[in-house]
Amino acid sequence: MDIQVEGSNNRVAGRDYYENQIKPCPRCEVRVIDREKSICNQCTKEERDEKARGQMTLFGLGVLFIFGWLHGWRSERGLAPGIEGLAETLALSVGIAIAALSVIWFLLPLVVEIGAAYFESRRNRYRE
Numbered sequence: 001m002d003i004q005v006e007g008s009n010n011r012v013a014g015r016d017y018y019e020n021q022i023k024p025c026p027r028c029e030v031r032v033i034d035r036e037k038s039i040c041n042q043c044t045k046e047e048r049d050e051k052a053r054g055q056m057t058l059f060g061l062g063v064l065f066i067f068g069w070l071h072g073w074r075s076e077r078g079l080a081p082g083i084e085g086l087a088e089t090l091a092l093s094v095g096i097a098i099a100a101l102s103v104i105w106f107l108l109p110l111v112v113e114i115g116a117a118y119f120e121s122r123r124n125r126y127r128e
């Protein structure tokens, strides 16, 4: 390599550092990520796990709520007494919770869409 004292044709060290396309992860500030990513893979996984845990907690609370209500309803009518009745009530509660969740997941986008269309038509009527 031909290094000239005047500086032309020499590589500038500062530019090499500029070309380093990584930055620290803003969430954990421990790992580094590509410039175009927002958080590191580990943090993405942690956020997904936290969301899943939250959903499981909601599901558990829902089952408990339905179980309490269903147990009261069934014992008032003398249905399903004893430990077997309790197990049956629990199985029913889980079934109802799953059914309710799938209805919500299926219906919610539909309701949002209908609601948006409704408000859109109202706004157009006011404009005329």
Ligand SMILES: [Zn+2]
Pocket (backbone or CB within 6 Å): 025, 026, 027, 028, 029, 030, 031, 039, 040, 041, 042, 043
């Ligand atoms: Zn991170």
